[in-house]
Amino acid sequence: MPCATILLTCLVVSLAVFLFHRTISALNVRHATRHGGELPPELASRFTPVQLARSLDYLRARTAFGHVNAASALALAWFWLFSGILTTLAAAVLRLTPGPVLAGLLLLAAVSLIDDLADLPFSWHETFRLEARFGFNRTTAETFWADFGKGLLLKAFLGIPLVMGVLKLVEVLPNRWWLAAALFVIAFQILILWLFPRFLAPIFNKFTPLPEGALRTLLEDTARRGGFPVQGIFVMDGSKRSSHANAYFAGFGRHRRLVLYDTLISRLTPEQLAAVVAHEIGHGRHRHILKMLLLMSAVVLGAGWAAYHILNWPLFAEAFGINPGLPAQGLLLIGLAAPPFLTWLAPLLHHLQRRFEFEADAFAVRACGSAAPLREALLVLLETNLQHPNPLPLYSLLHDSHPAAADRLRALDRVL
Numbered sequence: 324m325p326c327a328t329i330l331l332t333c334l335v336v337s338l339a340v341f342l343f344h345r346t347i348s349a350l351n352v353r354h355a356t357r358h359g360g361e362l363p364p365e366l367a368s369r370f371t372p373v374q375l376a377r378s379l380d381y382l383r384a385r386t387a388f389g390h391v392n393a394a395s396a397l398a399l400a401w402f403w404l405f406s407g408i409l410t411t412l413a414a415a416v417l418r419l420t421p422g423p424v425l426a427g428l429l430l431l432a433a434v435s436l437i438d439d440l441a442d443l444p445f446s447w448h449e450t451f452r453l454e455a456r457f458g459f460n461r462t463t464a465e466t467f468w469a470d471f472g473k474g475l476l477l478k479a480f481l482g483i484p485l486v487m488g489v490l491k492l493v494e495v496l497p498n499r500w501w502l503a504a505a506l507f508v509i510a511f512q513i514l515i516l517w518l519f520p521r522f523l524a525p526i527f528n529k530f531t532p533l534p535e536g537a538l539r540t541l542l543e544d545t546a547r548r549g550g551f552p553v554q555g556i557f558v559m560d561g562s563k564r565s566s567h568a569n570a571y572f573a574g575f576g577r578h579r580r581l582v583l584y585d586t587l588i589s590r591l592t593p594e595q596l597a598a599v600v601a602h603e604i605g606h607g608r609h610r611h612i613l614k615m616l617l618l619m620s621a622v623v624l625g626a627g628w629a630a631y632h633i634l635n636w637p638l639f640a641e642a643f644g645i646n647p648g649l650p651a652q653g654l655l656l657i658g659l660a661a662p663p664f665l666t667w668l669a670p671l672l673h674h675l676q677r678r679f680e681f682e683a684d685a686f687a688v689r690a691c692g693s694a695a696p697l698r699e700a701l702l703v704l705l706e707t708n709l710q711h712p713n714p715l716p717l718y719s720l721l722h723d724s725h726p727a728a729a730d731r732l733r734a735l736d737r738v739l
Contacts, residue, residue: 326642340663351718410644427651505627520573549604598696605686
């Protein structure tokens with residue numbers, strides 16, 4: 324009976340969380356449908372009825388896609404959790420490989436590959452149907468399949484040493500592995516942050532130094548005035564895949580570089596681009612990346628501690644048929660069962676991210692001496708990315724990493 328209770332609890336909680344989030348998403352669409360035109364003056368003057376209707380259509384399409392995609396992910400998680408197939412696979416890999424580390428690596432690789440293949444039709448539909456319907460997609464079939472193949476190779480290149488390192492620590496430190504494994508994962512994350520701009524991102528995109536001229540001088544001066552000099556300013560060929568636009572800082576220390584999507588440069592004036600750069604500098608000056616890294620490190624430590632105790636819980640092992648000679652099976656099942664129980668963490672993380680955005684916006688306004696350039700840049704991006712300007716407040720609270728447009732614009736006016 325206790326084992327049945329564990330299985331039933333996992334099933335009920337995962338279903339309840341799924342239904343809750345799907346309901347909130349549906350209510351967000353209903354709110355946008357009924358109250359989408361009730362905008363503050365600063366937004367109402369920019370969004371015509373035609374633009375609002377198009378952004379609502381995009382919201383409906385993405386929400387419907389999200390329903391199907393989430394249902395598929397839940398079904399696949401239930402398959403791994405409750406079908407018993409992992410127990411069969413665990414027995415097979417133990418027979419095929421010498422020792423729990425290689426067996427665990429093979430098991431995790433097989434499950435990861437199946438998950439990637441199961442997600443492939445959804446990625447294809449999102450790219451070539453949903454995004455193409457609204458004029459965003461610029462990805463060719465050749466690029467899509469190249470990205471998929473590169474993604475698998477990169478996952479293997481990075482995942483094999485990470486997985487083998489964690490599993491080896493579980494083997495050699497049976498009573499203290501959780502701390503060592505957590506520190507290993509944190510160090511690995513920091514390494515990825517260093518590798519990403521120089522070696523990983525160029526696998527998928529071309530990065531070209533921004534040509535010398537008035538724009539580059541303006542952006543370099545903005546970075547210098549903000550006390551955040553960069554090693555280089557690069558233009559990324561984002562238009563190769565999508566017409567969506569973005570900008571970001573990558574790297575840390577003296578290896579920082581600013582990346583601008585080519586689609587962003589084509590839409591904003593130099594003054595608006597300088598305001599966007601100042602916003603990104605604000606993230607750096609307020610140490611948002613460091614704070615987020617420390618927060619995620621705390622999460623990793625907590626997850627390691629919890630995984631250690633759950634893995635040593637006999638009822639959990641019995642309920643899910645975990646082979647005692649293959650810790651990777653237990654860790655995989657914990658990873659599959661845990662997300663619904665941790666869904667409350669996402670709103671806390673999003674709240675922190677929204678606070679960071681307000682702080683970066685305020686820094687940009689002070690750096691530029693006016694809210695106008697950043698205000699106009701935000702409005703242009705809101706329009707061109709078809710973001711609906713009037714989301715359901717509860718939906719934003721739970722799901723959005725950026726503040727609602729009206730809240731963000733009002734905050735800009737309070738800075739100076």
